[in-house]
Amino acid sequence: MDKLGLHGVVTGIRQYSTGRKIAGRVITVKLGIDDGRATASKHLSTTAIEMANPGEIIVVEQRTGRDAAAWGGNLSLGAKVHGVAGVICEGPARDIDESRQHEFPVYARDHTCTTARGRLVEVATNEPITVGTILVFPGDYVIADASAVVFVRAADISRVLDTADKIVSKEKMMAEAIRAGTPIGKVMGADYESMLL
Known part of the structure; x- marks a missing residue:
């Protein structure tokens, strides 16, 4: 992303329920404050689960400021x-132990035990949302691991993957050289500093 001048990195969202990296296309959900006027016919995020194709990732925006879960254990099981493939919450998730039992990857800004009932409503499914400072569109791509969450626009995915393949190939050769005894200062010289820029 750096090499291509693209922005999409979000830090501070933690890997809670598994140690598994996830990657796939995005389905979005936006949650808002329940002011008592909305009459929900379905539970939060169930529409996204039902419309998801295998391997897709649900990304939920819950930026209301309320301590209320954007995701829970039964949603993990259903998903x-x-x-x-997993869920990423810009906001808190609950039932982390259940999600671990289901071996379902949950990434979230925080965790809580507080339910969404009476506190949150689903505002939109598959509409643009914001995660960190990144505007995320349905159909974008995302990769998440213990370091960060990275969103890539669908229009940019081919060149991002091509660039990433080249960098991974170079870093693999560097790792082999380090294992073979080449001094690390020599391996990680000026070439390494410039290959990411």
Whole structure:
């Protein structure tokens, strides 16, 4: 992303329920404050789960400032059964232990035990949302691991993957050289500093 001048990195969202890296296309959910006027016919995020294709990732925006979960254990189970690859919450998630039992990847800004009932409503599914400072569109791509969450616009995915493949190939050769005894200062010289720019 740096090499291509693209922005999409979000830090501070933690990997809570598994140690698994996730990558796939995005389905978005936006949550808002329940002011008592909305009459929800479905539970939060169930529409996204039901419309997801296998391997897709649900990304939920819950930036209301309320201590209320954007995601929970039964949603993790339902998503896993439906083939969803994981969830990323810009906001808190709950039932982390249940999600671990289901071996379903949950990434979240925070955790809580407070339910969304009476506190949050679903505002939109598959509409643009904001995660960190990044505007995320349905159909974008995301990769998440213990270091960060990175969003890539669908229009940029081919060149991002091509660039990433080249960098990974170079870093693999560097790792082999380090294992073979080449001094690390020599391996990680000026070439390494310039290959990411």
